[in-house]
Amino acid sequence: MDKLVELQSRVQLLEYHQKLLLKMLAAPNLDFYRLVIEKGISEQEVQAFNEICEDLNKKMEKQKAEGFIHFHPLFIEFLNSLPAELDAKEVVQSCLRQHLYETLFLEFNKCLND
Structure with a gap:
């Protein structure tokens, strides 16, 4: 039974990553999605x-x-919430390139450089 649950989980992850890949075909500058796929991050994460x-x-x-x-302090809170597979610098830079939460990540980028 455990193998079936694991298999279902892996299929769901692949389906989610496939959706992201389709979005990336239309707009190749979606760097955060690329990072999600490369690091195997789930839709729930x-x-x-x-x-x-x-x-x-x-x-x-x-x-x-x-x-x-x-x-x-907000940056520290952010660091503590990141999945272990993700590197803070990669996340900040990819989110900025994808224009996600730009104001927030501009400030976090300053924290990276301090």
């Missing part, structure tokens, strides 16, 4: 990543409104 980015983006906007100019 990407959904969790998007939820975290949404949350961090809201926190950053609130902090900016309060006059904050440094966002290292």
Whole structure:
């Protein structure tokens, strides 16, 4: 039974990656999707990543409104939430190239360079 569950999981991962590949055919600059496929990240992990980015983006906007100019605590929160297979620098750069959460990742890019 375990092998069947594992097989179903692998098929779901392949189907998800196939959907991403089809999107990449139309727009080859989707670097974050490429990274997801290369690292074998699941759809659930990407959904969790998007939820975290949404949350961090809201926190950053609130902090900016309060006059904050440094966002290292948010960056640390981001680092702690990344799947182990992903490298923070690769994620930040690929998201910037794909224009995902641009404001957030521009700030995180500064944290990488500090």
